[in-house]
Amino acid sequence: xxxxxxxxxxxxxxxxxxxxxxxxxxxxxxxxxxxxxxxxxxxxxxxxxxxxxxxxxxxxxxxxxxxxxxxxxxxxxxxxxxxxxxxxxxxxxxxxxxxxxxxxxxxxxxxxxxxxxxxxxxxxxxxxxxxxxxxxxxxxxxxxxxxxxxxxxxxxxxxxxxxxxxxxxxxxxxxxxxxxxxxxxxxxxxxxxxxxxxxxxxxxxxxxxxxxxxxxxxxxxxxxxxxxxxxxxxxxxxxxxxxxxxxxxxxxxxxxxxxxxxxxxxxxxxxxxxxxxxxxxxxxxxxxxxxxxxxxxxxxxxxxxxxxxxxxxxxxxxxxxxxxxxxxxxxxxxxxxxxxxxxxxxxxxxxxxxxxxxxxxxxxxxxxxxxxxxxxxxxxxxxxxxxxxxxxxxxxxxxxxxxxxxxxxxxxxxxxxxxxxxxxxxxxxxxxxxxxxxxxx
Ligand SMILES: Cc1ncc(COP(=O)(O)O)c(C=O)c1O
Numbered sequence: 015x016x017x018x019x020x021x022x023x024x025x026x027x028x029x030x031x032x033x034x035x036x037x038x039x040x041x042x043x044x045x046x047x048x049x050x051x052x053x054x055x056x057x058x059x060x061x062x063x064x065x066x067x068x069x070x071x072x073x074x075x076x077x078x079x080x081x082x083x084x085x086x087x088x089x090x091x092x093x094x095x096x097x098x099x100x101x102x103x104x105x106x107x108x109x110x111x112x113x114x115x116x117x118x119x120x121x122x123x124x125x126x127x128x129x130x131x132x133x134x135x136x137x138x139x140x141x142x143x144x145x146x147x148x149x150x151x152x153x154x155x156x157x158x159x160x161x162x163x164x165x166x167x168x169x170x171x172x173x174x175x176x177x178x179x180x181x182x183x184x185x186x187x188x189x190x191x192x193x194x195x196x197x198x199x200x201x202x203x204x205x206x207x208x209x210x211x212x213x214x215x216x217x218x219x220x221x222x223x224x225x226x227x228x229x230x231x232x233x234x235x236x237x238x239x240x241x242x243x244x245x246x247x248x249x250x251x252x253x254x255x256x257x258x259x260x261x262x263x264x265x266x267x268x269x270x271x272x273x274x275x276x277x278x279x280x281x282x283x284x285x286x287x288x289x290x291x292x293x294x295x296x297x298x299x300x301x302x303x304x305x306x307x308x309x310x311x312x313x314x315x316x317x318x319x320x321x322x323x324x325x326x327x328x329x330x331x332x333x334x335x336x337x338x339x340x341x342x343x344x345x346x347x348x349x350x351x352x353x354x355x356x357x358x359x360x361x362x363x364x365x366x367x368x369x370x371x372x373x374x375x376x377x378x379x380x381x382x383x384x385x386x387x388x389x390x391x392x393x394x395x396x397x398x399x400x401x402x403x404x405x406x407x408x409x410x411x412x413x414x415x416x417x418x419x420x421x422x423x424x425x426x427x428x429x430x431x432x433x434x435x436x437x438x439x440x441x442x443x444x445x446x447x448x449x450x451x452x453x454x455x
Pocket of ligand 1: 245246
């Protein structure tokens with residue numbers, strides 16, 4: 015492999031396709047190296063700054079290649095990926111089964127408009143209905159992301175409520191996405207304020223507070239939307255009692271109960287869906303993130319006849335949603351999760367994290383729900399721990415100044431989890447020392 019292609023991290027292009035071809039000649043097959051070029055991390059980051067909108071701030075690293083739970087940056091440094099693209103890479107990177115199914119689908123039929131359907135779309139809808147134990151009459155709509163799945167949920171609520179029921183209840187701390195409907199249901203002021211006015215009718219109520227819910231629920235409420243475990247807010251679970259009360263109160267008042275399982279669904283918590291683990295069936299549930307194993311796809315499942323007929327022909331749609339490649343990626347991911355009993359691994363490795371983290375000095379509350387793991391630090395050094403972890407070759411995330419979140423591939427091994435636990439005390443010490451020296455200077 016030449017230094018150039020190594021730096022890019024991709025395999026060299028085939029001899030018949032090396033790099034740019036003069037116009038009009040046979041292109042043959044190639045890989046990304048033929049269309050991307052190469053560079054060091056510093057070179058790529060300079061180009062990023064000149065060409066990409068700054069909404070994500072400055073990227074932490076330029077990643078070029080992955081295999082399982084490992085990824086490599088443009089300078090060849092290796093990392094254990096304990097964030098998995100924020101709960102997306104359910105089977106890690108470049109899973110051979112998923113990769114081969116996606117490649118074969120793309121080389122057979124990549125896209126059709128929604129004037130048509132494809133076997134993968136139908137088979138995935140059936141599979142999701144089976145896994146979610148949806149009753150007769152339940153249906154699926156495919157989108158491309160979590161926020162889009164929640165836009166469909168928002169429209170479902172409006173279609174159900176009409177003008178008589180204009181209210182949508184959401185919870186403090188909620189994150190449902192960045193498009194306008196989903197943003198209206200997201201709680202964080204900093205995300206909302208620059209884009210006001212929000213779509214009307216959304217009210218945020220206290221988190222995990224059954225009395226507050228009882229008080230807010232009346233005949234003007236079209237829907238209650240909630241994450242069974244809030245991920246972006248730092249892995250905060252709703253109690254089983256709250257989820258059950260949410261089911262009873264929304265049913266009692268004729269409102270829809272909508273679970274946003276974009277982050278918690280598809281095996282992330284050790285069950286297929288976090289809400290069903292609490293014994294609660296919602297009227298609708300949104301999915302995305304892990305569903306495509308890294309390929310973009312979102313979905314909303316409506317449970318039973320009534321919610322499944324709220325949106326009629328022409329009332330909602332998408333160009334890309336449910337396309338053959340995305341649905342093949344999701345089917346392949348679900349096939350691996352199911353046939354390899356990956357959910358058993360999720361539960362076992364979750365225990366490794368829970369037990370190990372409880373023994374680390376400087377770690378407070380530990381919230382391990384399958385492989386969605388949050389833990390609090392005694393000092394507000396979470397960003398420093400993330401930085402120290404990167405230097406040490408671990409990718410983790412800080413959803414708040416005191417909180418670390420892990421959402422690794424669901425097939426992470428116990429040994430890989432242990433390697434992070436062994437490194438963590440030094441990462442915290444480094445972050446605390448840096449904080450103190452900043453305070454002293
Ligand atoms: C619970 C939840 N809902 C919705 C979203 C939005 O998903 P996306 O970023 O795919 O639009 C996220 C993303 O973090 C999420 O965690």
